[in-house]
Amino acid sequence: MNRRTSFLLAFPLAAAPGLAEASELAGVWARGDGKARVLVEQCGDDLCATNVWVRPGTRNERVGDTLVMDVDPVGPSRYEGRARDVRRGLTYSMEISLDGAAMETRGCILGKLICRSANWTSLN
Template sequence: MRLAILAAYAAVISTATASYAQQSADPSGVWLRDDGNARVRIAPCGSNICATNLWIRDTSKGEEAGDRLVMSLEPKSPDTLAGTAYDAKRDRTYSITVQVSDRSLLTRGCILGGVLCRNVHWQLAR
């Protein structure tokens, strides 16, 4: 009897997890940063998600076309992903949250254990 209950419980958890994963946010696409300085493609890369600069207007802060941020994200809610982002150019890992809506993204990247954070708004490129 216990085995049957455990099997039923496992089936419910598995179905709920699969359903939740299907409903999770997908940030894939080409996005424009709210300050007009960047055009970025977000797409799967292996088991991660990569954000690759396609175009940068002002390169004075070290950003260049081709720079890539490798994100390891997990669903937190149907519209939010959270995890880490690695910037190989700067050899820095950030904690990151990505909130996805139909035509916009809000990213929040933090360093120093969440002491220093920055929000960036993005619009879907047309």
């Protein structure tokens, strides 16, 4: 699993009670390694994280790659749920924590046997 797939994002916003808080995830985020930027926005009943910039030479990532997430708030500035990588056809369990303009994401596969985390900074 690469760093792109570990992020990730897309969440229901105002579509369901209690999920309006997910709007704090919306906007443009830069990954901590400097290799990608994603736009998180509502897409239907979910949120989508779409690569809007990828550093040239970054393997396995493309501008336009989209992660569709169905996450719910589980505490202040914390979300959990599932995320689907549209291009790769993979589904991950997803955990997201926010702290001001910083975000940490953790994506797992195989019953949480293989996980990756990424740090993000808001560019809003």
